Amino acid sequence: MTANRALENSLMDAPVRVDVVLGEARIPMEELMSLSEGEIVELENSTTDLVDIYVSDRLMARGRLVVADGQLGVTLSEIIDSRTQPFA
Numbered sequence: 340m341t342a343n344r345a346l347e348n349s350l351m352d353a354p355v356r357v358d359v360v361l362g363e364a365r366i367p368m369e370e371l372m373s374l375s376e377g378e379i380v381e382l383e384n385s386t387t388d389l390v391d392i393y394v395s396d397r398l399m400a401r402g403r404l405v406v407a408d409g410q411l412g413v414t415l416s417e418i419i420d421s422r423t424q425p426f427a
Contacts, residue, residue: 359413360391361404389416397421 362382374380384390389401390413399421402413 355395358393358396359402360393362388362390 362384364380364382386404390404391398392400392402398419400415400419401417402415405412405414
């Protein structure tokens with residue numbers, strides 16, 4: 340096995356955090372504190388809008404929400420070119 344193959348294999352096993360951002364809501368703190376179980380917070384985005392997909396806190400893709408076999412998922416619609424993004 341070459342060094343590059345060994346590196347590739349070890350990278351494939353490295354854990355990464357993936358966040359799918361459905362939308363956001365801005366509400367006053369007192370309203371947030373008064374929420375009870377089962378209440379709904381309306382997001383700024385519609386369910387038909389693209390969701391942002393972050394990998395290790397970096398925007399990497401956008402996609403659409405789907406339900407498959409009773410599970411909520413995301414289909415990729417757009418891959419973001421990280422070379423055009425400014426560093427945070």
